[in-house]
Amino acid sequence: MREMLRQLARRIRAPRRAAATTTQLGRWSSTAAAPQAVPVHARYLARTIDVSKFQEHFAHSSTQARTFERDSVMLTINTNERRGHVVVFNYGAVVFVNVPHPLRDWCLDAFAPFCGDTIPSGFQPVEDYKIEEGKEIGFDSVKLPQLDGHNLAVIATVLAQSVALDHYAAKTDAMLEAFTRLNSSVERTGVFSALEKRSLFRLVALNNTLFTDVIAKIGILERSNTAWKYLQYADVWEGLQDEFEIRDRFWKIEFKLNLIQQNSKFFLEVLATDKSNTLEWIIIALISIEIVVMGVEIARGI
Numbered sequence: 001m002r003e004m005l006r007q008l009a010r011r012i013r014a015p016r017r018a019a020a021t022t023t024q025l026g027r028w029s030s031t032a033a034a035p036q037a038v039p040v041h042a043r044y045l046a047r048t049i050d051v052s053k054f055q056e057h058f059a060h061s062s063t064q065a066r067t068f069e070r071d072s073v074m075l076t077i078n079t080n081e082r083r084g085h086v087v088v089f090n091y092g093a094v095v096f097v098n099v100p101h102p103l104r105d106w107c108l109d110a111f112a113p114f115c116g117d118t119i120p121s122g123f124q125p126v127e128d129y130k131i132e133e134g135k136e137i138g139f140d141s142v143k144l145p146q147l148d149g150h151n152l153a154v155i156a157t158v159l160a161q162s163v164a165l166d167h168y169a170a171k172t173d174a175m176l177e178a179f180t181r182l183n184s185s186v187e188r189t190g191v192f193s194a195l196e197k198r199s200l201f202r203l204v205a206l207n208n209t210l211f212t213d214v215i216a217k218i219g220i221l222e223r224s225n226t227a228w229k230y231l232q233y234a235d236v237w238e239g240l241q242d243e244f245e246i247r248d249r250f251w252k253i254e255f256k257l258n259l260i261q262q263n264s265k266f267f268l269e270v271l272a273t274d275k276s277n278t279l280e281w282i283i284i285a286l287i288s289i290e291i292v293v294m295g296v297e298i299a300r301g302i
Contacts, residue, residue: 041104049114051072074152079100090217095156125166127159144236154236161218214253221250
């Protein structure tokens with residue numbers, strides 16, 4: 001694995017220092033032949049990626065990683081055929097721009113040491129998109145008059161959020177299904193078994209974790225720093241957010257999590273009441289025993 005990382009470091013060259021305005025990655029030319037579409041591939045790789053160690057690793061090699069936001073790092077890959085970019089986000093998403101499939105798979109293997117709670121490859125949400133010349137945002141492609149570093153940051157951020165939401169939507173649906181089974185069991189029996197109590201506590205903990213991850217880590221409710229600083233990129237940000245239904249999907253996840261939270265709160269209150277009743281009966285029994293013992297001692301004294 002170390003040898004793979006060293007090889008990757010040799011193949012990845014440091015990008016030019018970002019300018020205060022726009023870092024040019026490529027410009028469409030009206031006089032040249034029609035440019036080919038730039039492929040974009042997003043993947044939710046793991047629950048977390050340590051971007052600090054990731055950046056530190058390449059900083060100590062022959063490359064330097066460029067930081068987009070506080071939670072992401074971009075690498076520029078130069079090959080004989082093309083120039084590609086990889087954007088890595090700390091909440092587990094990776095976005096490849098103009099990176100061929102074989103090199104993409106190789107990069108994913110090389111990134112594995114920096115991942116926490118890696119998702120099996122067959123269950124990783126993916127999103128494929130294209131960047132073309134023009135000025136239009138569509139379902140399968142975005143058309144831009146030019147492709148620069150800020151546009152790349154906006155596109156990568158939205159696609160990363162999209163695949164992350166796919167992952168959390170699947171987990172939320174699985175939680176809701178588990179809660180439905182638990183609810184049906186209690187409906188039939190009227191009581192909680194020890195196993196069902198543990199399942200309920202796990203659902204409550206997982207529900208809180210998902211709330212934290214979706215709201216705090218992914219930053220759905222936050223606006224891109226690029227769109228905030230440079231108004232010319234705000235339209236691209238808002239258009240992609242609407243096209244991928246980022247906020248609508250977030251509200252759906254939040255509604256389901258709130259539903260689970262409210263019903264779990266009811267069940268927890270029932271369990272707390274049952275435990276309180278049990279303790280009250282234990283106290284009554286102890287008082288009764290004490291009264292009996294005192295009565296026996298009094299009787300013997302007489």
